[in-house]
Each structure stands twice: as structure tokens, then as C-alpha cells.
Ligand SMILES: NC(=O)C1=CN([C@@H]2O[C@H](COP(=O)(O)OP(=O)(O)OC[C@H]3O[C@@H](n4cnc5c(N)ncnc54)[C@H](OP(=O)(O)O)[C@@H]3O)[C@@H](O)[C@H]2O)C=CC1
């Protein structure tokens with residue numbers, strides 16, 4: 001179905017409604033949509049989880065989560081009046097029959113017209129079972145639309161992702177599946193396409209003739225916190241690279257779509273991912289660096305190393321940091337490295353893209369023997385949102401020196417407010433039927449096949465140097481050496497800030 005700007009009525013069923021994601025992200029996001037009039041009164045939410053709760057108890061949980069997120073509200077009671085709860089055992093048909101009955105009653109009560117969104121905010125091992133029951137127990141037999149929103153991780157590798165996909169495809173068609181990658185809901189990630197394709201200034205230069213390298217950094221200050229059990233099996237490669245990092249690279253590298261439709265945009269991203277040079281076997285050490293954080297001091301506080309974290313093996317071989325050099329073997333990008341790095345317990349919480357342009361052929365002006373700083377386009381994704389363009393200009397009052405000037409655009413200073421949370425935008429897109437900012441199966445499959453070749457080698461070879469970076473630093477020194485070999489260095493995430501806007 002083509003999406004519209006209107007909000008259709010919908011029944012949203014959240015599986016995993018007593019969990020962390022629902023509490024911290026989904027309920028507050030739904031509330032924001034409600035406040036902004038982006039949910040019509042023809043909506044209802046059914047929370048589904050294992051524990052028994054009454055409708056009233058569930059409404060109170062939703063209220064708490066919203067008030068914790070936003071502070072005070074005058075319409076919270078109206079909002080929570082749309083919420084209901086059903087305890088469910090994921091593999092028991094009888095519970096789905098009860099759900100079906102509740103859905104039918106709410107459909108009638110709120111004149112929803114049979115539109116149903118099933119949001120799976122649960123551990124991934126349940127995804128296939130729930131999707132199959134939704135079909136076999138008749139919840140997908142409805143007169144309106146049916147959509148499945150599915151959280152990450154989508155599989156653990158290509159074979160498991162394929163198996164999961166086959167299972168959910170028995171109940172939902174590809175166009176009905178909304179695979180969440182919350183980075184695609186971030187304002188400045190969505191802005192990549194606009195910056196590229198609506199500026200005569202950039203698009204002609206967006207290729208290997210003018211760009212020397214592109215750097216994508218997503219650094220976190222937190223460690224694994226309570227998620228040691230999950231993270232031990234995942235590591236940074238599966239947790240961040242397979243999805244968020246490769247999605248950003250695809251948006252940076254793709255060709256302009258012929259139309260701004262979901263299909264055309266996705267098809268260009270798929271082509272970019274297909275052009276990714278596979279890195280395997282012995283080559284991996286030249287193109288990828290893995291790291292694991294040790295203990296360290298951050299803000300005067302002593303923090304434990306990864307191996308001391310809860311639910312983590314004390315000899316763990318899991319990487320908490322990845323840096324990589326990606327090559328996109330097509331006409332536009334031949335020879336241009338895309339460097340990516342992501343990790344936990346680093347110096348700053350920051351996601352940034354730095355596009356470094358090639359040096360001009362010779363420095364005609366000012367200090368002729370000294371190289372000029374390269375032009376940079378910096379896209380600030382978080383925590384600031386904006387763009388900075390680094391140019392060279394004459395230093396005032398002197399006639400022999402050029403200096404870098406930074407042209408800044410900050411979203412906050414222009415819109416005067418923080419942009420909506422990614423989940424709010426993605427939920428709204430799903431309600432409207434716009435799947436553009438969700439990942440198509442082809443993208444998922446290509447990303448796994450790229451990452452699997454690296455994880456297979458990393459899992460079968462013990463990294464004897466772990467831990468190899470201290471908490472509170474920007475990762476292992478080998479990641480700097482990887483760029484130095486190519487004559488580059490990582491642009492620091494700190495002094496590229498959107499300042500003085
Ligand atoms: N939390 C986050 O920030 C993020 C989470 N995700 C993904 O979202 C999903 C959910 O994560 P999160 O909310 O953190 O998980 P939680 O562990 O906090 O919540 C799990 C939910 O699943 C329910 N559940 C567990 N087992 C069963 C069962 N057998 N039958 C029915 N319900 C069951 C729990 O119900 P009960 O409490 O009643 O047992 C609970 O509501 C995961 O796929 C995760 O990877 C993705 C990005 C970020």
C-alpha cells in the first residue's frame with residue numbers, strides 16, 4: 001500500500017509490553033504522537049507479555065513510563081484510556097484466541113476498520129513463533145492492513161536470518177514487514193539523502209575524483225551495562241556494524257534514486273551494499289581491527305573492564321570495538337575508503353560522518369610550501385544534530401596565512417527544539433505505511449553475508465591482546481595505524497562540533 005500523510009486508525013499490539021524497550025521508547029513515542037494529533041482517536045494499544053496484569057495495572061505502567069519520560073501531562077488519562085493488556089504464552093494457541101477476541105472487540109469499539117500493527121518487542125527467538133501463531137490463530141485475517149514491526153537483532157548470521165525471514169514470510173508479505181533499524185529514524189541520518197541530493201554544491205563532487213575518504217564514527221561512553229548475556233553472543237560487529245553502520249554507509253554511497261519511493265530508495269541502497277568488497281580470510285587483519293575495553297578511569301571514576309562485567313566470560317573473546325575499512329567497488333567509489341568505527345566505553349558519546357575532500361592540486365595562496373587543511377563536510381548525527389563545512393579562508397589582518405573556517409548549521413538553533421526521537425518517527429511511518437526507513441530483506445541479507453566472513457574468523461581465532469583499549473579512550477592503536485598506512489588519520493569527534501550556532 002502507498003503511504004499517505006494521514007494517520008489511519010490502527011490497533012497496535014505490542015508483544016513484550018512489560019519490557020525495557022516498551023517502557024523507555026515505545027510508550028513515550030506513542031504519547032508524543034498522540035499529543036501532536038498524529039494518532040486519531042480511532043486507535044487502541046494492546047500490551048502483551050507473559051506476566052498476569054489487569055488492564056488497569058497495565059495502564060498505570062504506561063502512565064508511569066510516559067510521566068517519567070516527559071514530566072507532567074494534562075491529557076495522560078485520555079491517552080492511557082486507549083490501552084489494554086492481555087497475558088500471553090507465546091506458544092499457546094488459546095492465548096492467541098483470547099487476543100483475537102480482544103482485538104475484534106477493540107476494533108468495533110474504536111471503529112478501527114481492521115487495521116493491525118503487531119510490534120514484536122521481545123527476544124528474537126520468539127519472533128518466528130509469534131508470527132506463525134498470528135496467522136494460524138486468525139489474527140492476521142482482518143479487513144484492514146496488517147503490518148509486522150520487528151526489532152533487532154534480525155538473526156545472528158545469514159542462515160539464522162534467512163530461517164527467521166522464511167518463518168515470518170509465511171504470515172506477512174515483504175511489504176508488510178517493518179524491520180526496525182532505529183538509526184534510520186534519526187533526523188540527521190534521514191538528512192544524508194537530502195544533503196546529498198538537493199545541493200548542487202555536493203552531488204557533482206560526491207565521487208572518487210573529489211573525495212579522498214569518508215569516516216563514520218559511532219562511539220559510546222557506556223559499557224555493556226545489563227546486557228552482558230546478549231552482548232557476549234553478539235559483539236560490536238553484529239550489534240552495530242551489521243545494521244546501523246552499514247546502513248549509514250549505504251546512504252552515503254548509493255546512487256540518486258530515480259524517484260523518492262520506498263522501492264527506488266531501497267533498491268539503490270541494495271546496489272551499494274552489493275558493491276561492498278567482501279573481506280575474507282587473511283585480508284581481514286588489513287581491513288578490520290577488533291577491540292575490547294579494559295578497566296579505566298572516566299570522570300575520576302574507576303570502571304571495570306568488559307571481562308569483569310555481569311554475565312561476561314572472564315576470558316571473553318567478544319569485541320566491544322570495531323574499526324573497518326570498506327571499499328565500494330563501483331565506478332563512483334573505486335579507490336575511496338569508507339572507514340567505520342564503533343565501540344563501547346570510548347571517550348565520547350558521538351555519531352558523526354566526516355567526508356574528507358581531496359587536496360587541491362597546489363597551494364597557490366599564502367604559505368605556499370605548507371599544505372592547506374582539506375575541506376571537510378561533517379554530518380553531526382548525535383548528540384548534536386547539524387552540519388559543518390570546513391573551508392579555508394584568509395586570516396583577517398594578515399596576508400600570509402590561511403585558516404580553517406567552519407560554516408555551521410545546527411538543527412536545534414533553526415528549529416528551536418530537539419527533533420523527535422527516532423522511535424516516534426518510525427512508529428508514525430509504520431502507521432502511515434511508509435517502509436522507506438525500515439530495512440528490506442535484501443539489505444539484511446547482504447549485510448549479514450558481509451559481516452559473517454569476518455565474524456567466522458574472529459570467533460575461531462582467540463585475540464590474545466584483549467583487552468586492548470582502556471575505558472575512556474578512542475579504541476586500540478591498531479585502528480589509528482590502519483588509517484596511517486593510507487596516509488589518513490581519524491578526525492577527532494570532539495573538535496568538529498557544531499559550535500557557536
Ligand atoms: N531495550 C532496548 O533499549 C532495546 C531493545 N531492542 C530489542 O527489543 C526487544 C525487547 O528488548 P527489551 O525490551 O530490552 O527486553 P526485556 O527483557 O526488557 O523485555 C522482554 C519482554 O518479553 C516478554 N516475554 C519474555 N518471555 C516471554 C514469553 N515466553 N512469553 C511472553 N512474553 C515474554 C517479557 O514479559 P514479562 O515481563 O511478563 O516476562 C517482557 O515484556 C529485543 O529484541 C531487543 O533486542 C532493540 C534496541 C534497543
Ligand SMILES: O=C1O[C@H](COP(=O)(O)O)[C@@H](O)[C@H](O)[C@H]1O
Pocket residue numbers: 220239240351
Ligand atoms: O542498537 C543498538 O544501539 C545502541 C546505540 O544506539 P544510540 O541510538 O544510542 O546510538 C547500542 O548501545 C546498543 O548496544 C545497540 O544494540
